[in-house]
Amino acid sequence: MTPDNIQSLQHEQRLFTPPAAKRAHIPDMATYEEHYRRADQDPEGYWADRAKELLSWSKPWDKVMDCDFNIPKINWFVNGKLNVSYNCLDRHVENGLGDKTAIIWQGEPEEDVRHISYRELLADVVRFANILKKLGVGRGDRVALYMPMVPELAVAMLACTRIGATHSIVFAGFSAASLMNRIQDCEAKVLVTADAVLRAGKKIPLKGNVDDALTDCPTVTSCVVLKRAGIDINMVEGRDLWWHDVVADPNIAPTCPCEPMDSEDLLFILYTSGSTGKPKGVMHTTGGYLTYAAHSTQLVFNLHDDDIHFCTADIGWITGHTYIVYGPLALGVTSVMFEGVPSYPDPSRFWQLVEKFKITSFYTAPTAIRALMRDGSEWTKKNDLSSLRVLGSVGEPINPEAWMWYHENIGKSNLPVVDTWWQTETGGILISALPFATPLKPGSATRPLPGVHARIVDAEGNPTTANEGGHLIIERPWPGMLRGVFGDPERFKQQYFDRFPGKYEAGDGARQDEDGYFWIMGRLDDVINVSGHRLGTAEIESALVSHPAVAEAAVVGMPHEIKGQAIYAYVTLRADADESDELIKALRNHVRKEIGPLASPEVIQFTVGLPKTRSGKIMRRVLRKITSGSTALEDFGDTSTLADPSVIQDLIAGRHN
Numbered sequence: 001m002t003p004d005n006i007q008s009l010q011h012e013q014r015l016f017t018p019p020a021a022k023r024a025h026i027p028d029m030a031t032y033e034e035h036y037r038r039a040d041q042d043p044e045g046y047w048a049d050r051a052k053e054l055l056s057w058s059k060p061w062d063k064v065m066d067c068d069f070n071i072p073k074i075n076w077f078v079n080g081k082l083n084v085s086y087n088c089l090d091r092h093v094e095n096g097l098g099d100k101t102a103i104i105w106q107g108e109p110e111e112d113v114r115h116i117s118y119r120e121l122l123a124d125v126v127r128f129a130n131i132l133k134k135l136g137v138g139r140g141d142r143v144a145l146y147m148p149m150v151p152e153l154a155v156a157m158l159a160c161t162r163i164g165a166t167h168s169i170v171f172a173g174f175s176a177a178s179l180m181n182r183i184q185d186c187e188a189k190v191l192v193t194a195d196a197v198l199r200a201g202k203k204i205p206l207k208g209n210v211d212d213a214l215t216d217c218p219t220v221t222s223c224v225v226l227k228r229a230g231i232d233i234n235m236v237e238g239r240d241l242w243w244h245d246v247v248a249d250p251n252i253a254p255t256c257p258c259e260p261m262d263s264e265d266l267l268f269i270l271y272t273s274g275s276t277g278k279p280k281g282v283m284h285t286t287g288g289y290l291t292y293a294a295h296s297t298q299l300v301f302n303l304h305d306d307d308i309h310f311c312t313a314d315i316g317w318i319t320g321h322t323y324i325v326y327g328p329l330a331l332g333v334t335s336v337m338f339e340g341v342p343s344y345p346d347p348s349r350f351w352q353l354v355e356k357f358k359i360t361s362f363y364t365a366p367t368a369i370r371a372l373m374r375d376g377s378e379w380t381k382k383n384d385l386s387s388l389r390v391l392g393s394v395g396e397p398i399n400p401e402a403w404m405w406y407h408e409n410i411g412k413s414n415l416p417v418v419d420t421w422w423q424t425e426t427g428g429i430l431i432s433a434l435p436f437a438t439p440l441k442p443g444s445a446t447r448p449l450p451g452v453h454a455r456i457v458d459a460e461g462n463p464t465t466a467n468e469g470g471h472l473i474i475e476r477p478w479p480g481m482l483r484g485v486f487g488d489p490e491r492f493k494q495q496y497f498d499r500f501p502g503k504y505e506a507g508d509g510a511r512q513d514e515d516g517y518f519w520i521m522g523r524l525d526d527v528i529n530v531s532g533h534r535l536g537t538a539e540i541e542s543a544l545v546s547h548p549a550v551a552e553a554a555v556v557g558m559p560h561e562i563k564g565q566a567i568y569a570y571v572t573l574r575a576d577a578d579e580s581d582e583l584i585k586a587l588r589n590h591v592r593k594e595i596g597p598l599a600s601p602e603v604i605q606f607t608v609g610l611p612k613t614r615s616g617k618i619m620r621r622v623l624r625k626i627t628s629g630s631t632a633l634e635d636f637g638d639t640s641t642l643a644d645p646s647v648i649q650d651l652i653a654g655r656h657n
């Protein structure tokens with residue numbers, strides 16, 4: 001799929017009426033339409049009401065919004081003051097919910113379970129906030145978190161918010177080089193990490209990556225290390241501190257005031273791949289993000305006080321930020337945090353947890369569903385899943401077949417499956433069914449949430465007709481949207497607002513059917529979505545080229561049954577290097593080391609040349625066609641700008657199937 005030729009081949013006709021619910025925030029389409037209309041006609045009134053209902057503010061705002069996509073300028077709840085830690089913890093304890101479980105943590109070993117109450121979580125957060133202060137972290141400073149899925153990660157995040165520091169979480173599957181780049185970009189003062197990650201019965205060392213990364217991160221003055229796996233690690237004198245030592249310090253005060261933050265103060269930075277260059281530090285601020293997190297969590301999962309919400313994402317991604325930590329805790333519900341993987345020790349692990357903790361809403365990714373589907377539905381029949389009310393999906397388009405499997409086997413043909421479209425940049429879900437209102441079509445994210453003005457436009461920015469593919473844009477600001485790219489305002493403007501002036505460009509292709517339902521078709525830029533994780537082609541290519549044997553590389557996505565997309569790399573070697581299976585192995589390892597295991601190419605094809613324009617730009621559009629199996633010249637579209645059209649035949653001849 002390319003921006004100038006977007007075609008949809010999907011013709012899904014099934015329609016499912018949502019089940020009735022006794023307590024739905026939005027019980028039917030008429031109520032949805034009413035909310036949508038209100039948010040459309042009176043956005044300031046709508047969002048002011050939501051921000052007041054859902055959060056506690058220490059000072060009210062002067063103006064609900066002050067935004068202009070043409071500049072771009074985005075401000076929500078102007079001059080309002082609040083604290084995220086107060087909203088996620090203190091106020092619930094003050095309201096008598098101290099004993100309620102905030103986080104149910106299931107470690108990778110079955111017996112590692114903790115039920116952490118709001119009071120306990122608050123105490124841990126206060127303690128760690130005071131430790132951060134002692135390490136010299138203050139308002140506006142950055143703290144990098146590179147951790148497994150353990151409660152201490154949530155503690156560290158909330159501790160940052162308490163004292164007005166900005167966290168930047170780096171997914172623990174990323175390599176030392178990726179960690180280093182991110183720390184260098186955000187100039188973190190402190191890094192919090194662990195000795196190792198427990199994953200599928202193995203101990204995967206983490207601290208070694210940290211030591212490598214910190215060789216060139218002069219801003220980091222301290223590194224706090226949690227002992228998770230108990231492996232031998234190197235502790236650097238004067239820099240590294242054990243978590244268990246710092247928290248045991250008797251001089252740490254048992255209280256820590258919440259810093260009153262401006263609504264637009266930076267809450268966190270999260271790096272995400274773009275089409276070009278290094279990852280972008282997506283910036284989210286305090287008031288708008290938290291309002292949108294609470295709002296979307298409440299409506300999309302239909303959460304009430306007694307619900308147990310389980311989002312299976314890693315907190316290292318935006319989905320974990322918003323739907324494990326900030327959304328559920330702002331609402332005061334119980335959030336399940338899981339350290340393990342779906343298939344270990346066997347493919348019923350998720351369903352065991354559903355039964356064990358009486359989970360009511362379950363949110364996962366299509367890649368996990370496809371993997372579980374392959375393992376067979378008998379694994380879904382061993383546990384009592386009757387506590388479930390809502391099922392969700394996120395990360396990439398869900399194939400209608402996977403949707404049906406999820407609905408039938410996990411939802412027992414009765415539960416709504418909400419396919420939620422959003423991005424790191426959007427802060428929260430923008431397009432999704434509301435589980436007890438929206439009639440469902442398998443594979444469609446259905447309709448935008450109230451307050452979200454999503455449209456499909458053609459390359460010139462004109463509205464498309466029903467079912468015509470185009471660019472997904474958002475016409476008006478919403479509170480949860482990103483406020484910038486850290487340290488790079490020009491990139492912010494150019495990436496999201498230049499192509500369609502006055503509108504936010506998502507970078508996804510989509511169509512809207514005759515009922516106004518959205519069908520997302522995937523990325524239009526050179527971003528590859530592997531198992532729901534965004535990877536930029538530029539980064540992977542740079543990693544390949546940094547190997548001494550490689551002269552040039554181009555990568556494209558290829559369809560993959562479980563991962564959705566996998567990476568297919570075309571590599572041109574230097575004159576003194578020879579093609580071999582060992583070299584393929586070495587290149588795969590090299591990419592793992594440079595970026596992380598996620599980015600390791602599925603296929604590497606050696607080639608003497610790449611299809612390039614006369615100006616030297618690699619035509620990935622042509623490579624994508626070759627990868628997908630095209631052989632007919634007319635399939636390649638306009639190749640008149642190719643410097644050497646004969647490379648196409650060579651590439652086809654060398655293709656790996």
Ligand code: WTA
Nearest residue numbers: 394395396397419420421422423424520523
């Ligand atoms: C894709 C994850 C189709 C899309 C929250 C988007 C989806 C990118 C869906 C963002 C969905 C996410 N249907 N595609 N329900 N959800 N995507 O930043 O291409 O990791 O632009 O955020 O994932 O990925 P990100």
